[in-house]
Amino acid sequence: MLRPITIAVFAAVIGLWWLAGHLGWVSAFLLPAPATVADTMGDLIASGELARHSLVSLRRVSLGYAFAITLAVPLALLFVLSRPLRATFEPLLEFLRQIPPLALMPLLMLWLGIGETQKIGIIVLSCFFPIFLGVRGGFAAVDRKLIDVGTVCGFARPEIMLRIVLPSALPAIVVGLRIGLGYSWRALVGAELIASSAGLGYMIVDAENLARTDIVLAGILVIGALGLAADLLLRLAIRTLAPWLAGDLEMARA
Amino acid sequence: MLELVGIGRRYRVDGGEVRALADIDLVLPKGSFTALVGRSGCGKTTLLRILAGLESPSEGEIRRPAQAGPLRIGVVFQEARLMPWLDVRGNVGFGLHGRLPRHETAARCTAALDLVGLSAFAGAMPGQLSGGMAQRVAIARALVLEPEVLLLDEPFAALDAFTRRAMQNELVGIWQRRKPTVVFVTHDVEEAVLLGERVLEMQAGRIVGRENIELPYPRDPTAPEANRYRRTILARLMADPAAARPEPAALS
Numbered sequence: 001m002l003r004p005i006t007i008a009v010f011a012a013v014i015g016l017w018w019l020a021g022h023l024g025w026v027s028a029f030l031l032p033a034p035a036t037v038a039d040t041m042g043d044l045i046a047s048g049e050l051a052r053h054s055l056v057s058l059r060r061v062s063l064g065y066a067f068a069i070t071l072a073v074p075l076a077l078l079f080v081l082s083r084p085l086r087a088t089f090e091p092l093l094e095f096l097r098q099i100p101p102l103a104l105m106p107l108l109m110l111w112l113g114i115g116e117t118q119k120i121g122i123i124v125l126s127c128f129f130p131i132f133l134g135v136r137g138g139f140a141a142v143d144r145k146l147i148d149v150g151t152v153c154g155f156a157r158p159e160i161m162l163r164i165v166l167p168s169a170l171p172a173i174v175v176g177l178r179i180g181l182g183y184s185w186r187a188l189v190g191a192e193l194i195a196s197s198a199g200l201g202y203m204i205v206d207a208e209n210l211a212r213t214d215i216v217l218a219g220i221l222v223i224g225a226l227g228l229a230a231d232l233l234l235r236l237a238i239r240t241l242a243p244w245l246a247g248d249l250e251m252a253r254a
Numbered sequence: 255m256l257e258l259v260g261i262g263r264r265y266r267v268d269g270g271e272v273r274a275l276a277d278i279d280l281v282l283p284k285g286s287f288t289a290l291v292g293r294s295g296c297g298k299t300t301l302l303r304i305l306a307g308l309e310s311p312s313e314g315e316i317r318r319p320a321q322a323g324p325l326r327i328g329v330v331f332q333e334a335r336l337m338p339w340l341d342v343r344g345n346v347g348f349g350l351h352g353r354l355p356r357h358e359t360a361a362r363c364t365a366a367l368d369l370v371g372l373s374a375f376a377g378a379m380p381g382q383l384s385g386g387m388a389q390r391v392a393i394a395r396a397l398v399l400e401p402e403v404l405l406l407d408e409p410f411a412a413l414d415a416f417t418r419r420a421m422q423n424e425l426v427g428i429w430q431r432r433k434p435t436v437v438f439v440t441h442d443v444e445e446a447v448l449l450g451e452r453v454l455e456m457q458a459g460r461i462v463g464r465e466n467i468e469l470p471y472p473r474d475p476t477a478p479e480a481n482r483y484r485r486t487i488l489a490r491l492m493a494d495p496a497a498a499r500p501e502p503a504a505l506s
Contacts, residue, residue: 153348
């Protein structure tokens with residue numbers, strides 16, 4: 001998976017970064033050198049601070065993501081099964097979908113405080129729609145011609161659902177899950193930037209207030225790395241559980 | 255034996271009504287090979303879908319002798335319609351899954367794959383197959399059901415001429431060995447004459463002509479006798495002015 005060209009690109013970016021400081025293009029305060037950031041990263045790891053903040057963030061994402069799935073999947077299924085429900089609530093959902101979750105932050109803080117509930121709320125809001133739409137779209141796009149095949153084999157409705165409709169819908173569902181995961185991670189860090197006392201987002205803001213740009217950069221790198229790791233993990237799980245979906249996954253780079 | 259009595263099918267389209275089938279009276283003797291030929295929109299696919307149980311007739315009924323058990327029907331569509339998440343073997347056994355002991359399903363799949371010449375591709379995924387191979391998988395999927403009635407809807411229309419000819423011969427071979435009652439829908443008169451013991455001509459939802467093809471199998475589509483049949487059938491199908499009217503989109 002890690003091709004030489006990938007390593008070369010990352011190395012080039014780090015090289016450029018180092019060069020920018022070394023040649024004095026930017027001050028060491030605005031852009032600390034790679035070595036400084038690496039040192040800081042080492043300190044953060046040694047002190048356990050990085051692990052602590054990361055775990056807080058990861059816990060929030062896991063809870064929020066799981067909660068969003070348990071909310072979005074059954075709701076989407078209800079929508080799939082009931083045309084009246086669709087007709088009634090579709091416009092409302094379309095309206096809600098247009099609102100960036102972070103724009104709801106002030107209200108969420110008033111309603112839910114600034115504790116874990118509010119963080120998890122933001123995550124649920126941010127990844128609800130990709131998952132919901134993925135499930136809905138997946139079921140809506142099922143090829144009627146494949147259902148005919150089940151009908152002529154004498155399948156009853158539950159068997160058609162389980163053996164034709166569900167596997168057909170799976171690619172879109174998986175894409176929704178993947179996009180949702182990306183959204184939730186980004187929204188979480190945003191939420192932690194605004195009102196928090198722990199988590200990677202908080203770590204960054206706190207460091208900014210102390211003028212520790214090296215910690216800010218270290219935090220940013222960890223956020224990117226953890227997001228990437230989560231995505232890789234999800235893709236690995238799908239590749240193992242549903243290898244025929246590997247191609248569909250590449251559409252989900254949103 | 256299957257008997258169709260007064261079968262008709264109407265569709266509601268934009269407030270109006272379109273007649274896709276009318277007054278279809280037809281006897282399908284056990285083990286016979288019937289080719290249904292007509293231009294697109296003539297109702298032949300609708301008739302096949304009714305036979306397959308995918309649609310209900312608006313009027314009329316399908317009768318069969320009061321024997322035990324439901325009729326085993328195998329259907330091959332114009333497209334292979336394979337499940338992209340199953341390999342070739344999984345697709346072939348699709349209709350048997352959970353209905354037979356596992357070893358029997360496996361044995362039947364192996365035999366069917368053998369029959370259509372795809373034993374080497376049992377583990378391939380549908381995306382890796384050519385159109386002809388995919389269609390052979392679809393035929394195997396219908397055959398493992400050991401159907402008493404085999405319904406085919408322009409199954410070779412999307413194949414190149416050489417593959418089509420090979421598959422036509424294979425189909426005749428399978429029919430002669432297993433003797434299911436076959437209904438084969440096509441818009442190609444040559445194909446109908448090549449395959450059918452009897453060719454039914456359809457136009458505007460009705461059976462307007464029938465021709466018994468008194469030629470031994472395997473047939474040569476370029477033989478003068480085959481050409482005579484083609485000329486007769488084609489002349490009748492082209493002559494009817496009713497056929498020239500625009501077809502409603504709902505029919506195909």
